[in-house]
Amino acid sequence: MSSEDPILKVNHLSTRFKTDRGAVTAVDRVSFDLFPGEVLGIVGESGCGKSVTNRSIMRLLPEYTSELSEESEILFDGHNLAHVPEKVMRTIRGNRIAMIFQEPMTALNPVFTIGWQIEEALKYHTSMNRAQRRERVLELLQLVEIPNPEKRINEYPHQLSGGMRQRIVIAMALACEPEILIADEPTTALDVTIQAQILRLMQDLQKKINTAIILITHDLGVVAQVCDRVIVMYAGQIVEVASVTELFHTPQHPYTRALLDSLPRPDATEKGQRLPAIEGIVPSLFELPEGCRFHQRCRFAQEQCKAQPPQLEEHSKLHSARCFFPLGE
Numbered sequence: 001m002s003s004e005d006p007i008l009k010v011n012h013l014s015t016r017f018k019t020d021r022g023a024v025t026a027v028d029r030v031s032f033d034l035f036p037g038e039v040l041g042i043v044g045e046s047g048c049g050k051s052v053t054n055r056s057i058m059r060l061l062p063e064y065t066s067e068l069s070e071e072s073e074i075l076f077d078g079h080n081l082a083h084v085p086e087k088v089m090r091t092i093r094g095n096r097i098a099m100i101f102q103e104p105m106t107a108l109n110p111v112f113t114i115g116w117q118i119e120e121a122l123k124y125h126t127s128m129n130r131a132q133r134r135e136r137v138l139e140l141l142q143l144v145e146i147p148n149p150e151k152r153i154n155e156y157p158h159q160l161s162g163g164m165r166q167r168i169v170i171a172m173a174l175a176c177e178p179e180i181l182i183a184d185e186p187t188t189a190l191d192v193t194i195q196a197q198i199l200r201l202m203q204d205l206q207k208k209i210n211t212a213i214i215l216i217t218h219d220l221g222v223v224a225q226v227c228d229r230v231i232v233m234y235a236g237q238i239v240e241v242a243s244v245t246e247l248f249h250t251p252q253h254p255y256t257r258a259l260l261d262s263l264p265r266p267d268a269t270e271k272g273q274r275l276p277a278i279e280g281i282v283p284s285l286f287e288l289p290e291g292c293r294f295h296q297r298c299r300f301a302q303e304q305c306k307a308q309p310p311q312l313e314e315h316s317k318l319h320s321a322r323c324f325f326p327l328g329e
Helices: 050-058 086-092 114-125 130-143 162-174 192-209 220-226 244-249 254-261 303-307
Strands: 008-019 022-034 039-043 066-068 073-076 097-100 180-184 212-217 229-234 237-243 313-316 319-321
Touching (some): 022 050, 022 237, 039 050, 039 220, 050 097, 050 180, 050 212, 097 162, 114 162, 130 162, 162 192, 192 212, 192 220, 220 244, 229 254, 237 244
Parallel strands (some): 039 212, 180 212
Antiparallel strands (some): 008 022, 229 237
């Protein structure tokens, strides 16, 4: 991890949605820093708030059904992105902070060529002329290892495979060489061979242009391969923050331990033995339990866990956990 000042500081980020059943808080006072050149992983089960956190940073949530709390701060280059006007956000989004979306087919417009779609960001954010933009698009296609870019530039999304479409989405995100790249489960819909290629590509690009990356995933194998630090989220809250090494070797929150225990280990699983699983499901945001939000599924829970909500506390310089009885202590 870099010793420089953070490029992005998120403080007390809370995101609420208005529903027919009333307002519900999907992200609850989330705080973290992102450093230049760092790869920060955010992991957790579906519905824990990973994607909402990062869409809040990008201000890509529905305007009339969502809101950020007044105390929310997303500090980037002297701006609080949580509350800047949309006009300012447009100069940053796609230019200095870019996002790779989970499903490439919905991120690409089926009626425009891939060349046109990559060029659009350059047209809006740079002063390049048409010839320069085309040259940059070809350069980006080569960068993400698209074969025969002179031909592909005029093709439509349906003419490309899933792996190639994901590379196009990455090229679009990298068009303006952003300082921060948010990757929302970029390998979920891909087979393992293409997944490995995409991860290697992201690592290479991160080294070449020193972009800080926030990687949203539910795959701890991916985290171990590419991340420097990890945030573990559960029911809208951060429950653990640690370096990758510490998280895998000395997890402190029972939820993190349960996630690690559920990973398949061919050398440790006997034939016919069931894989460990986390009992129960993530609680509804409308019916959150008293005390620790994980206590109903936690095999280490005690009476205090059921009565009081724990705070995220630092247990070492780079390791924090939201637990009254952290593991290993």
